[in-house]
Amino acid sequence: MAAPPHDVADLGLARAGIRRVDWAERAMPALRRIRERFAERRPLAGVRIAACMHVTAETANAMRTLRAGGAEIALAASNPLSTQDDTAAALVAEYGVSVYARAGMDQASYDRNLAAVLEHPPHVLLDDGCDLVNIVHRERPELLSGLTGGCEQTTTGVIRLRQMEVEGVLKLPMVAVNDTATKRMFDNRYGTGQSTIDGIMRATNAMLAGRTVVVAGFGYCGRGLAERARGMGARVVVTEVDPVKALDAVMQGYTVLPMAQAAAEGDVLVTVTGNRDVIRAEHIAQLKDGAVLANSGHFDVEIDLTALESLSVEVRREVRPQTDEYVLADGRRIVLLAEGRLLNLGAAEGHPAAVMDTSFSVQALTVAWLVDHPLTSGVLDVPDEIDNEVARLELEALGVGIDHLTPEQESYLHSWRV
Numbered sequence: 001m002a003a004p005p006h007d008v009a010d011l012g013l014a015r016a017g018i019r020r021v022d023w024a025e026r027a028m029p030a031l032r033r034i035r036e037r038f039a040e041r042r043p044l045a046g047v048r049i050a051a052c053m054h055v056t057a058e059t060a061n062a063m064r065t066l067r068a069g070g071a072e073i074a075l076a077a078s079n080p081l082s083t084q085d086d087t088a089a090a091l092v093a094e095y096g097v098s099v100y101a102r103a104g105m106d107q108a109s110y111d112r113n114l115a116a117v118l119e120h121p122p123h124v125l126l127d128d129g130c131d132l133v134n135i136v137h138r139e140r141p142e143l144l145s146g147l148t149g150g151c152e153q154t155t156t157g158v159i160r161l162r163q164m165e166v167e168g169v170l171k172l173p174m175v176a177v178n179d180t181a182t183k184r185m186f187d188n189r190y191g192t193g194q195s196t197i198d199g200i201m202r203a204t205n206a207m208l209a210g211r212t213v214v215v216a217g218f219g220y221c222g223r224g225l226a227e228r229a230r231g232m233g234a235r236v237v238v239t240e241v242d243p244v245k246a247l248d249a250v251m252q253g254y255t256v257l258p259m260a261q262a263a264a265e266g267d268v269l270v271t272v273t274g275n276r277d278v279i280r281a282e283h284i285a286q287l288k289d290g291a292v293l294a295n296s297g298h299f300d301v302e303i304d305l306t307a308l309e310s311l312s313v314e315v316r317r318e319v320r321p322q323t324d325e326y327v328l329a330d331g332r333r334i335v336l337l338a339e340g341r342l343l344n345l346g347a348a349e350g351h352p353a354a355v356m357d358t359s360f361s362v363q364a365l366t367v368a369w370l371v372d373h374p375l376t377s378g379v380l381d382v383p384d385e386i387d388n389e390v391a392r393l394e395l396e397a398l399g400v401g402i403d404h405l406t407p408e409q410e411s412y413l414h415s416w417r418v
């Protein structure tokens with residue numbers, strides 16, 4: 001097969017890339033099933049897709065699925081730091097995808113690559129941060145008439161799309177594949193729960209059993225993290241600002257405390273609130289000698305790093321990889337992981353492939369749905385049938401059967417006459 005147009009670091013890396021993609025695929029049974037179906041039915045025959053996503057082994061499996069459905073794909077990296085050069089090479093050489101991505105590329109190359117994927121006028125956009133939608137609306141409006149719509153993969157992208165919709169400038173139907181029940185469950189709860197624990201352990205090699213882990217924020221991510229920390233044998237303390245979430249944590253058997261008290265008890269303290277200054281000077285003042293601070297929320301604003309710096313008389317960088325030690329005036333040592341940035345990406349490998357299996361399965365089914373249903377412009381939810389179908393495929397892969405409503409039950413649930 002002749003390689004499609006591309007700009008990758010080294011096609012010679014393709015063999016290593018294929019091994020990586022195959023390994024990820026083992027943990028992506030729902031996507032594999034959809035790929036088989038797509039290969040039979042070819043729902044995307046003749047559909048040109050322009051994608052801007054992380055060029056990783058999991059994404060490669062998503063691209064293979066769309067290719068099996070008959071799509072032609074041009075893919076640019078949504079983040080230069082996450083590009084796997086071997087995966088990029090495999091996508092071009094083995095899976096027939098036009099990839100424009102090199103690890104560590106600069107801003108000019110990033111912009112050039114985004115322009116390149118729009119060269120063959122696409123029918124569908126796959127965005128991860130709203131960059132393609134932005135370029136099409138601002139710089140290439142002539143492409144709008146040929147576009148059926150697209151999917152957006154992240155919270156930040158969905159927030160931008162909603163703002164475009166409010167301002168009346170969004171000219172495409174864009175499906176928020178980020179906002180599904182399966183994504184929240186797999187990604188935020190189970191994905192962040194497991195990979196945050198993984199990050200703590202890789203960075204510190206700490207024993208969690210018998211220690212106190214403080215989880216700040218009991219939302220989707222915090223709940224997952226609290227469950228996993230408890231599973232490791234830790235005593236878990238939760239801090240919250242929302243009374244309903246706090247009550248839920250109490251009812252699940254966690255100790256709930258204000259951070260002012262929790263700070264003095266924690267051996268490991270992790271923020272996952274999406275908010276700023278959750279651990280600040282007055283809390284740092286309470287910390288135990290050797291306390292470990294980490295954050296798994298999106299931005300590095302949850303721990304007040306300026307306060308930590310200013311309270312410290314010495315900073316020992318990289319006492320282990322992704323581990324800095326701050327020495328306070330009274331000699332207490334405070335350990336900061338991954339510089340307060342997303343711990344599971346900084347000190348571990350982000351989400352396992354099994355987590356991306358649901359997100360990309362939803363995306364693949366949504367693309368097929370989009371090309372089959374003319375839709376009006378705006379930010380759209382993923383249809384419930386798709387969310388349910390992906391959950392069904394995951395259950396099937398796990399070998400788990402469930403009950404089905406009888407016709408009598410179905411009508412009972414939809415009737416007001418008893």
Ligand SMILES: NC(=O)c1ccc[n+]([C@@H]2O[C@H](COP(=O)([O-])OP(=O)(O)OC[C@H]3O[C@@H](n4cnc5c(N)ncnc54)[C@H](O)[C@@H]3O)[C@@H](O)[C@H]2O)c1
Binds near residue numbers: 216342343
């Ligand atoms: N690490 C990852 O891979 C990953 C994955 C998904 C989401 N995230 C990020 O994690 C963060 C949380 O996501 P979520 O889905 O759990 O959100 P969420 O809205 O479900 O939960 C956040 C919780 O934090 C609480 N909170 C807010 N301010 C607080 C404070 N000062 N002290 C204590 N609790 C406070 C809120 O009441 C809420 O219950 C976001 O920044 C999100 O982008 C990270």
